[in-house]
Amino acid sequence: xxxxxxxxxxxxxxxxxxGLITTGVLLAEAMVEYEGLYAIHSPRYTAQxxxxxxxxxxxxxxKPIYFPKTTSVDFYLSTSQQSFKAYFQDIKDxxxxxxxSNLVDEFNDPKYKVYRLPLIEIAAKxxxxxxxxxxxxxxxxxxxxxLLSLKELEDFVPKSVPRGYxxxxxxxxxxxxxxx
Amino acid sequence: xSYLDYVRQFKxxxxxxxxxxxxxxxxxxxxxxEALGWKQEDLAFITGIGCSGRMSTxxxxxxxxxxxxxxxxxxxxxxxARPEKHVVVVSGDGDALAIGGNHxxxxxxxxxxxxxxxxxNLVYGMTGGQVSPTTPQKxxxxxxxxxxxxxxxxxxxxxxxxxxxxxxxxxxxxPRNLEKxxxxxxxxxxxxxxxxxxxxxxxxxxxxxxxDQITMLRWISxxxxxxxxxxxxxxxxxEGKILLGIFHEDKNxxxxxxxYREIQERAGGNK
Amino acid sequence: MRKVMPGNENVARAAIxxxxxxxxxxxxxxxxxxxxxxxxxxxxAGGTFIQMEDEIASMAAVIGASIAGKKVMTATSGPGFSLKxxxxxxxxxxxxxxxxxxxxxxxxxxxxPTHPSQGDVMQARWGTHGDHSIIALTPSLPNxxxxxxxRAFNLAEQYRSPVILLLDEILAHTxxxxxxxxxxxYETANRKLPPKGLDRLDFYTYNRNVGDxxxxxxFFMGYNFHFESLxxxxxxxxxxxxxxxxxxxxxxxxxxxxxxxxxxxxxxxMVENAxxxxxxxxxxxxxxxxxxxxxRKDGIKAGLFRPxxxxxxxxxxxxxxxxxxxxxxxxxxxxxxxxxxxxxxRRDVGGIFKANGTPITPEEILGRIKEEK
Numbered sequence: 001x002x003x004x005x006x007x008x009x010x011x012x013x014x015x016x017x018x019g020l021i022t023t024g025v026l027l028a029e030a031m032v033e034y035e036g037l038y039a040i041h042s043p044r045y046t047a048q049x050x051x052x053x054x055x056x057x058x059x060x061x062x063k064p065i066y067f068p069k070t071t072s073v074d075f076y077l078s079t080s081q082q083s084f085k086a087y088f089q090d091i092k093d094x095x096x097x098x099x100x101s102n103l104v105d106e107f108n109d110p111k112y113k114v115y116r117l118p119l120i121e122i123a124a125k126x127x128x129x130x131x132x133x134x135x136x137x138x139x140x141x142x143x144x145x146x147l148l149s150l151k152e153l154e155d156f157v158p159k160s161v162p163r164g165y166x167x168x169x170x171x172x173x174x175x176x177x178x179x180x
Numbered sequence: 181x182s183y184l185d186y187v188r189q190f191k192x193x194x195x196x197x198x199x200x201x202x203x204x205x206x207x208x209x210x211x212x213x214e215a216l217g218w219k220q221e222d223l224a225f226i227t228g229i230g231c232s233g234r235m236s237t238x239x240x241x242x243x244x245x246x247x248x249x250x251x252x253x254x255x256x257x258x259x260x261a262r263p264e265k266h267v268v269v270v271s272g273d274g275d276a277l278a279i280g281g282n283h284x285x286x287x288x289x290x291x292x293x294x295x296x297x298x299x300x301n302l303v304y305g306m307t308g309g310q311v312s313p314t315t316p317q318k319x320x321x322x323x324x325x326x327x328x329x330x331x332x333x334x335x336x337x338x339x340x341x342x343x344x345x346x347x348x349x350x351x352x353x354x355p356r357n358l359e360k361x362x363x364x365x366x367x368x369x370x371x372x373x374x375x376x377x378x379x380x381x382x383x384x385x386x387x388x389x390x391x392d393q394i395t396m397l398r399w400i401s402x403x404x405x406x407x408x409x410x411x412x413x414x415x416x417x418x419e420g421k422i423l424l425g426i427f428h429e430d431k432n433x434x435x436x437x438x439x440y441r442e443i444q445e446r447a448g449g450n451k
Numbered sequence: 452m453r454k455v456m457p458g459n460e461n462v463a464r465a466a467i468x469x470x471x472x473x474x475x476x477x478x479x480x481x482x483x484x485x486x487x488x489x490x491x492x493x494x495x496a497g498g499t500f501i502q503m504e505d506e507i508a509s510m511a512a513v514i515g516a517s518i519a520g521k522k523v524m525t526a527t528s529g530p531g532f533s534l535k536x537x538x539x540x541x542x543x544x545x546x547x548x549x550x551x552x553x554x555x556x557x558x559x560x561x562x563x564p565t566h567p568s569q570g571d572v573m574q575a576r577w578g579t580h581g582d583h584s585i586i587a588l589t590p591s592l593p594n595x596x597x598x599x600x601x602r603a604f605n606l607a608e609q610y611r612s613p614v615i616l617l618l619d620e621i622l623a624h625t626x627x628x629x630x631x632x633x634x635x636x637y638e639t640a641n642r643k644l645p646p647k648g649l650d651r652l653d654f655y656t657y658n659r660n661v662g663d664x665x666x667x668x669x670f671f672m673g674y675n676f677h678f679e680s681l682x683x684x685x686x687x688x689x690x691x692x693x694x695x696x697x698x699x700x701x702x703x704x705x706x707x708x709x710x711x712x713x714x715x716x717x718x719x720x721m722v723e724n725a726x727x728x729x730x731x732x733x734x735x736x737x738x739x740x741x742x743x744x745x746x747r748k749d750g751i752k753a754g755l756f757r758p759x760x761x762x763x764x765x766x767x768x769x770x771x772x773x774x775x776x777x778x779x780x781x782x783x784x785x786x787x788x789x790x791x792x793x794x795x796x797r798r799d800v801g802g803i804f805k806a807n808g809t810p811i812t813p814e815e816i817l818g819r820i821k822e823e824k
Binding site: 220221222226229236237240241242244245246247254255256257258259260261265282283286440443444446447449 | 538
């Protein structure tokens with residue numbers, strides 16, 4: 001993160017159970033650990049535990065964060081059409097928008113830097129387990145924003161995932177970094 | 181130690197009406213303490229609200245007079261905090277079975293080592309004689325002036341179904357048997373329930389043609405029959421009778437605070 | 452410890468550091484993760500966790516465990532807080548140290564389970580029936596949530612009173628950096644106990660100076676002491692003697708009212724030369740800090756009064772700090788604490804009041820500051 005950009009807001013939205021909340025959690029923890037910054041994340045769930053729209057907002061700052069809600073989102077990643085629409089608020093004009101190309105409809109607003117990637121398909125088929133969507137998305141986010149390096153993720157991810165899943169998540173990180 | 185050492189004699193005379201069965205239960209309880217030789221400092225005695233609730237004033241131990249229906253929930257906190265101590269709860273039919281019904285079934289389900297004595301006088305006595313979950317049908321009370329239509333709880337069946345591991349019933353008309361039953365229940369490791377059929381001639385008897393304690397105690401005598409005698413009777417002879425004795429005793433089920441100690445060990449925290 | 456965690460986990464970790472060794476609770480959004488964290492941490496610390504059959508029972512169980520000598524806590528939210536009121540009153544009457552966490556959500560009734568509110572601030576003060584005094588704390592920032600949790604235990608033990616720690620859905624669910632020294636380094640207070648071996652008849656529990664908290668034995672100390680829910684005399688036994696009742700009422704009130712100066716904790720920022728003062732607490736105070744800082748950058752003389760002890764209400768410190776300056780109260784309710792501010796300042800004040808499940812933003816407060824100045 002460059003010296004000037006002191007405040008960065010990210011949003012991840014999905015369908016409950018897809019694993020994008022974990023992406024937000026991992027990103028916040030990694031930013032605190034590797035960059036020594038303040039980071040917060042606020043998950044928003046609905047009463048519907050599986051299948052409902054969910055999102056997590058992550059705020060990163062070099063000063064303590066007082067207001068814990070996003071007001072001007074710099075980066076938005078979504079893997080569900082319903083959730084993408086439901087949480088398309090406060091998105092900055094030049095924001096990076098990453099969409100799952102199989103699950104979110106065409107979106108061509110020139111205000112945004114839009115990336116369309118078949119994220120869930122890549123996780124399931126190319127990497128070999130759909131649960132790696134969390135770390136795959138973390139890698140794509142890190143690469144596009146420059147918030148974390150591949151080296152940092154290679155160190156952080158294996159110790160942050162359940163035992164036995166280190167290798168496959170490392171694979172997801174490397175694939176994610178090569179995608180964009 | 182004499183049973184009188186377990187009584188705060190400076191608080192006497194007690195508060196209950198002349199002839200009330202609650203005093204009989206108090207004596208049975210303190211005689212059980214004497215028989216078991218429990219040290220006062222190791223004994224917590226907890227009551228709820230109602231005539232039974234006032235018993236904690238008279239028992240000379242670590243005592244607590246709590247809220248209506250909840251003494252078992254307080255006792256659960258005390259027992260979990262100090263599992264090595266004896267925890268006794270005395271409650272009433274309104275206290276344990278109506279407002280406290282939820283706490284009753286859940287304490288039984290956990291099988292936590294609390295000794296519960298329910299004084300079942302078939303009515304809310306202290307508040308002036310309103311219908312309770314055990315008031316017999318057709319009886320008149322302050323709130324059933326045309327006769328009670330409410331079916332009753334069978335405390336013994338309820339306790340067994342909920343998971344209590346010692347369940348018995350006695351009547352104040354048989355004080356020696358009552359003492360023995362309470363003593364036995366106090367020796368049991370796990371959740372024990374003793375239901376005591378008692379008299380409230382003032383606020384139930386007077387409304388139902390049993391003006392004094394003798395008439396009401398006689399009625400209790402005719403209504404109740406020891407289990408061993410009942411076994412020899414024909415079903416029609418037992419109609420409407422309340423059986424007395426021990427109905428359930430399970431020494432194999434693990435007690436709750438012992439199970440929690442295992443959790444502490446599994447978590448690595450037991451020092 | 453530098454760790455990203457939600458407020459619910461933060462409180463649980465602080466409670467363990469404060470010496471809490473017993474927790475009884477019942478699941479309710481948005482406080483459930485607090486109970487879940489305690490269920491994992493307590494047995495490791497040699498303590499006990501139990502999920503009771505309801506909120507009433509969990510409040511009873513913590514009182515029982517406190518009387519048996521443990522430092523105790525329970526946690527809940529709106530509807531559960533209503534159920535706990537019965538035994539919060541009992542803890543006031545019996546003078547039992549307990550910490551109750553209430554994570555506020557929209558109400559009344561089931562309301563807005565997953566959205567924030569500050570609608571329980573009056574219930575925290577007046578929720579249980581009968582005259583009583585109580586302590587309630589409203590931390591705002593992650594490190595403060597940790598240290599105020601420890602203070603809640605200390606105050607409960609020192610004053611033998613229920614202490615209510617008020618969070619809201621935002622503070623409970625936002626994962627943020629908690630950066631505090633490792634547990635163990637904090638000053639922790641323990642309730643005063645009578646020396647062992649006194650003749651119990653020499654031991655007059657309520658024979659104390661007005662303003663002093665009582666010195667009561669725990670269970671199993673060798674005193675056959677009686678804890679009573681009825682109004683009781685100097686020995687702890689039921690009484691209806693008006694003189695004795697009067698004394699007990701006065702003693703219970705005075706132990707908190709006479710020690711207010713020691714219990715109050717306020718964060719007062721840039722008020723001295725301010726034209727406009729924002730009064731906010733809990734999560735809303737964070738928007739307040741940001742708004743006031745921005746206003747100062749824009750050349751507006753704004754200040755902030757942030758009570759961390761909400762009850763007893765900091766009337767005197769507020770009056771002294773604010774004087775005749777303009778005041779904006781910001782709170783996530785229809786203006787409940789505004790009335791207290793008006794009582795303290797003896798005049799009407801304005802504010803931003805929101806009870807629709809959404810937070811009050813720094814921009815909203817800033818806009819109001821600009822209108823007022």
